[in-house]
Amino acid sequence: MTQPRPAAPARLRFAVLGPLTGEADGRPLNLGPLKQRLVLAVLLSRANTAVPVDLLTDAVWPEEPPRTARKNLQVYVCALRTLLGRQDGPDRLAHSAGGYLLRIAEPELDVLRFRALARAGRSAADSGALAPAARLLRQALDLWQGPPLADLRCSPAVRAEADRLEARCLGVHEDWAETELELGNATAVAEELADLAERHPLRERLQAARMNALHLSGRQAEALAVYDTHRQLLARELGLEPSPALTDRYRLLLARGRTRPTAGHPDRSTAPTAALLPADTADFTGRTAELRELLAELGHDGGNVNGDGNVTVLSGPAGSGKTALAVHAAHLLADRFPDGRLLVRLRTGDGAPRPLPELLAELTALTGHADPLPTDPARAAAHWRASLAGRRTLLILDDAAGEAVVRELLPALGPSAVLVTSRSQLAGLAPVHRIAVPPLAPAEALDLLARTTGPGRIGTDRAAAARIVDACGLLPLAIRVAGARLSVLRHLPLAEYAARLEDPSGTLDELVAGDVTVRARLDSGWHDLPHQGRLALARLATLPLALLFTLPEAATALGRPEHLALRTLEALTDTGAVTSPTGEVTAHAALYALPRLTHLHARERAPEALTTLL
Numbered sequence: 001m002t003q004p005r006p007a008a009p010a011r012l013r014f015a016v017l018g019p020l021t022g023e024a025d026g027r028p029l030n031l032g033p034l035k036q037r038l039v040l041a042v043l044l045s046r047a048n049t050a051v052p053v054d055l056l057t058d059a060v061w062p063e064e065p066p067r068t069a070r071k072n073l074q075v076y077v078c079a080l081r082t083l084l085g086r087q088d089g090p091d092r093l094a095h096s097a098g099g100y101l102l103r104i105a106e107p108e109l110d111v112l113r114f115r116a117l118a119r120a121g122r123s124a125a126d127s128g129a130l131a132p133a134a135r136l137l138r139q140a141l142d143l144w145q146g147p148p149l150a151d152l153r154c155s156p157a158v159r160a161e162a163d164r165l166e167a168r169c170l171g172v173h174e175d176w177a178e179t180e181l182e183l184g185n186a187t188a189v190a191e192e193l194a195d196l197a198e199r200h201p202l203r204e205r206l207q208a209a210r211m212n213a214l215h216l217s218g219r220q221a222e223a224l225a226v227y228d229t230h231r232q233l234l235a236r237e238l239g240l241e242p243s244p245a246l247t248d249r250y251r252l253l254l255a256r257g258r259t260r261p262t263a264g265h266p267d268r269s270t271a272p273t274a275a276l277l278p279a280d281t282a283d284f285t286g287r288t289a290e291l292r293e294l295l296a297e298l299g300h301d302g303g304n305v306n307g308d309g310n311v312t313v314l315s316g317p318a319g320s321g322k323t324a325l326a327v328h329a330a331h332l333l334a335d336r337f338p339d340g341r342l343l344v345r346l347r348t349g350d351g352a353p354r355p356l357p358e359l360l361a362e363l364t365a366l367t368g369h370a371d372p373l374p375t376d377p378a379r380a381a382a383h384w385r386a387s388l389a390g391r392r393t394l395l396i397l398d399d400a401a402g403e404a405v406v407r408e409l410l411p412a413l414g415p416s417a418v419l420v421t422s423r424s425q426l427a428g429l430a431p432v433h434r435i436a437v438p439p440l441a442p443a444e445a446l447d448l449l450a451r452t453t454g455p456g457r458i459g460t461d462r463a464a465a466a467r468i469v470d471a472c473g474l475l476p477l478a479i480r481v482a483g484a485r486l487s488v489l490r491h492l493p494l495a496e497y498a499a500r501l502e503d504p505s506g507t508l509d510e511l512v513a514g515d516v517t518v519r520a521r522l523d524s525g526w527h528d529l530p531h532q533g534r535l536a537l538a539r540l541a542t543l544p545l546a547l548l549f550t551l552p553e554a555a556t557a558l559g560r561p562e563h564l565a566l567r568t569l570e571a572l573t574d575t576g577a578v579t580s581p582t583g584e585v586t587a588h589a590a591l592y593a594l595p596r597l598t599h600l601h602a603r604e605r606a607p608e609a610l611t612t613l614l
Helices: 035-043 053-059 069-083 112-128 130-141 156-182 186-199 204-216 220-237 244-256 289-300 322-331 356-366 378-388 403-409 443-452 462-471 476-488 494-502 517-526 531-540 551-558 561-577 596-613
Strands: 012-015 022-024 093-097 099-102 310-315 341-345 394-397 416-422 433-438
Touching: 012 035, 012 112, 035 053, 035 069, 035 099, 035 156, 053 099, 053 156, 069 093, 069 112, 112 130, 112 156, 130 156, 156 186, 156 204, 156 289, 186 204, 204 244, 220 244, 220 596, 289 310, 289 416, 289 433, 310 322, 310 596, 322 394, 322 416, 341 356, 356 378, 356 403, 378 403, 378 443, 394 403, 403 416, 443 476, 462 476, 462 494, 476 517, 517 596, 531 551, 531 561, 531 596, 551 561
Parallel strands: 310 416, 310 433, 341 394, 394 416
Antiparallel strands: 012 022, 093 099
16 A cells, blocks of 8 residues: 655744734644743744843843743743654754754845855855846835844844844945945935934935935035934034045035035035935924914014114023924924024033134034134124025024124114024023923823833833823933833833932932933033032022022022022022023012022032032
């Protein structure tokens, strides 16, 4: 009797470049419960390599594995062996001294095909075969179906594997973009990289590719804006400058304009500036009244023919979101200012005011004026102001330390407008329209925390979330930092973090997310004050935390007569360090307050101020 032939092994295909999926002979596979899928995800991410048992255990039980962890792991592996089926030769899923090894062929796993195509594409590019290289790299990128292992990132070990895969994808995207640029396909590259570069703003090679693509597509202003946004982000987040290569490229674009015109795009090297703004804040929320007032003020076509200027000052304490509000409004006002919207920071990364000649050189370069400036600062400033005559430009002067430099940069004639952000109200500028940017309303603060912590996080304990934003003084910067911290520390209960923030001795230590610290921003405001202002703030910080105080109480704390104490309070109010009533009241009826974070910071710096006095 003829023996029946054994059934051929099923043709398997697995995917990790997106949600984890598997199929056999074209039919979807049931990959089992969550823990079994976590094991499979790690094995597939490290296919054909022994994976240590400890790593698999960490993937399945990231916090405290049960005593039966190894036995449970064996059960999952046994189930996966059944799922994978038998094949001729060595077992697909074998155990060795190094751990578990999953043997899988290139056609069976998308990440193996991705790596093979990427290697082939890079090899072709190295040999000068640019068109085949671009095609191979594109085929590799087309295998991606979204964020890798997106459905299993609840496990830190799997998330680390996914981040490693995503970093490889970014590298291939950069290879593809550079190859396509050499082939002259700048427009396609500019469109492809737009969202990707915004999602990975600190990746310099990606920003450089986008900058070059925009430049070669004739979008000069946008190309320069990519560099400026990247430079500002590096300075703010990491305290670094762009690489010399990227800086040299930026200077070349400024000096020479477009070097490779492309079909259908006229040369725009002398065109007006379009938008040299940072990216709009993705999670911008609240500020409804302030935004409405700001858009109404800047959006009207009032002009500036009398030299009074169309100037608006956004003032508020450090971290209140003045810059985010200004940038958000500027993005909404594109039609009103067709000749340009640009932001210039008036301070260096360490908070020191930038000199006027440096600012004038940057402004004239950004607006495309090739003529050299006069060496005399006053004449150079006049040259800059005259250059704006007749143009509809919105200029954001960010983080002004005082009036003097701002006054030199204000246009004298024409329909341009200036938006100044400052902790001070800049009382020496007149006439201007002033908008206070106070802390957020509680509902707005909770909304911002929800956006920064991730979906559903604050819903688990809204009372604790309210305590968190209160402890942050309802300041957007502090709330963003707290939210970023909670988004990383997913295991940390909201109530526990709220208790940490409410402890005055540790609040500022908790408001740190990577290189972004609330203390650094408060330090900048502290150093802006003259010595007598620091001393006064230190003495006011001896008053009870989070309580309003009167003029007599302030006079006692300051050790000064009431009429002198009133002057001190008014000076500190102008800097944003002290809050005061919004309505008209007599000095003795007024109630003052130190914002919570300012109060804590002043307590921390008090010994320094008092020691200097002695």
